[in-house]
Amino acid sequence: MSTAARTAANPAKPAGKRIRRTAEEARRLILDAAEKRLAQQGPEGLRLQDIARDIGISHPAILHHFESREGLVRALIARANTQLRDTMLTALGGGHASSDATDHIGHVFEALSDRGTARLLSWLLLTGRATENSTTHNIMGEIVDALQLRRAEYAEKAGKPTPDKEDTLFMAMLTANAAFGEAIVGRQLAEAVGLDQDGIKRFRNWFAKLLNEHWDGGK
Amino acid sequence: MSTAARTAANPAKPAGKRIRRTAEEARRLILDAAEKRLAQQGPEGLRLQDIARDIGISHPAILHHFESREGLVRALIARANTQLRDTMLTALGGGHASSDATDHIGHVFEALSDRGTARLLSWLLLTGRATENSTTHNIMGEIVDALQLRRAEYAEKAGKPTPDKEDTLFMAMLTANAAFGEAIVGRQLAEAVGLDQDGIKRFRNWFAKLLNEHWDGGK
DNA sequence: AATTATATTGACAACAATGTCAGTACCCGG
DNA sequence: CCGGGTACTGACATTGTTGTCAATATAATT
Structure with missing residues (x-):
């Protein structure tokens, strides 16, 4: 499975439920989590993956809502x-x-x-x-x-x-x-x-x- | 030259002069540079490579004197x-x-x-x-x-x-x-x-x- | 029910940063 | 002049983080 040639064509996971929020709600959730991390861990605790894990989403979701890490910070x-x-x-x-x-x-x-x-x-x-x-x-x-x-x-x-x-x-x-x-x-x-x-x-x-x-x- | 097999046996550079300081002097230099960067760029400006470049040394030299980045910070x-x-x-x-x-x-x-x-x-x-x-x-x-x-x-x-x-x-x-x-x-x-x-x-x-x-x- | 829009995801790419290592150059004491 | 100690370096390994992309699930609309 080292260099398995399945670039992007594998069903693999029939996958289950997925929580879908409104954009606004999601943004709020993310901002809250980020704020908390910042308050607790300081500036270096502001990592997309961590924030994502805190609220149980994947980190690209954050990117989706804020464009970039900088965008998140600005927000x-x-x-x-x-x-x-x-x-x-x-x-x-x-x-x-x-x-x-x-x-x-x-x-x-x-x-x-x-x-x-x-x-x-x-x-x-x-x-x-x-x-x-x-x-x-x-x-x-x-x-x-x-x-x-x-x-x-x-x-x-x-x-x-x-x-x-x-x-x-x-x-x-x-x-x-x-x-x-x-x-x-x-x-x-x-x-x-x-x-x-x-x-x-x-x-x-x-x-x-x-x-x-x-x-x-x-x- | 992509996968050139010269792991560590190439004279390559006859190399020139090298400034050699006393340990104490070097530490002082490094700390000064770090301090300056911190004051100017904030916490995220504290990167070994940058500090090293500022004073014209290689970043492993810093590691040599302070063990690790954390060591530098503590100092x-x-x-x-x-x-x-x-x-x-x-x-x-x-x-x-x-x-x-x-x-x-x-x-x-x-x-x-x-x-x-x-x-x-x-x-x-x-x-x-x-x-x-x-x-x-x-x-x-x-x-x-x-x-x-x-x-x-x-x-x-x-x-x-x-x-x-x-x-x-x-x-x-x-x-x-x-x-x-x-x-x-x-x-x-x-x-x-x-x-x-x-x-x-x-x-x-x-x-x-x-x-x-x-x-x-x-x- | 079919269609559309988009929130969400896993896998991967690209890059940056610290840390390791073997070897090199400089100073100092014999 | 020689030898040992060590400040220093280049190349590489490793790890972690942001960002990209195609695919998928879910809600709203028609």
Whole structure:
């Protein structure tokens, strides 16, 4: 059977049942699996065969839906981006006009931690795949605008002068940086200094409070 | 010449000069090249052949010095760790007993940005290669201790009560998180909101000031 | 029921990357 | 000048991964 001359003409397998999904459903399944692998195993765990095995399909099926591995990666990025954007904006815009930053901070951190979004995006940035993708522009811009709006409102009510916009921007940047950092090195750091789950919560609250004080008391 | 039967008995190349380094020198060269590639191209740019080509040697030479690719990676990690540790500690311990956090913050950010150390370590964490390596424990612990010491001193001079140690810890964690975050997403974020190099500097100063105020005014 | 469209598959091709090995050139100490 | 140790190399082996292709099964439509 070494050099058997059956290029492509053998019934061989009468074969059995085959699950057939809608294209959309299949894409979702694949993306979910890829996301999970990425979050758990890191960038090098993103192999078509593995993903395929995880959900019980063959790897060419993935190629069929995403053209190439690169296509899959791009789709992954796109989804993560829009998901993140939605989460953030609803978190910020969501009904409650509380001036308390605590909730916001919590939301931001969780949105990034959730499903390893931050890890995914970090990896994207580390591999330099970010230039093409201009969505970031909008996200960050929108968020800062929303924040500044709230802050201005709040300041007016309290009879204070509208705070500098750059100050608001810096608060947002710090939060973003910290959240990203935490998503990556957080666990390690916490473990290194002997912080448990509850300690991490305390840290987040501490940070929120720090921002809160600055929010009100801003020079 | 398709199936030429010359398994390993052909003079073929009289060959020319060959550079011969000391083992130590060679290792350093290789590590530098690897580091550079990692910082520029990200994790996927770490291919033996590429590194070898960069410094004009053959890839088995790398294998010769590091056993395997994994060996190279481990050496890379180890070096980055000790370098980081040294930089941080000298930065903190360095003569000037200034209570001004600005310098410290600057040092931390720069130590992590420098040569892509943060990117390297991030990648290490993303690929989950961190468990084995317990150096982090010491680094973070030492730093927090040093900080707390300074803070206690400073508080005593000012006649204030010694601040809570967890508070100091949280300041350190925030700084570390922010620095890591900035190293990864910083450039992108800054670009997204239209901050130039000078803006980034302003941001760091702003952050340092925030910490400074907290340092003195601690609840 | 027949037809069409396409999601899915197994086998294979092509390529890239690490790792192995025998041999070669350079340095150093006699 | 000679001999031993070892940094280094070219060619090859091996393995793993993406991508291609023809064939097949399944759902929807007519």
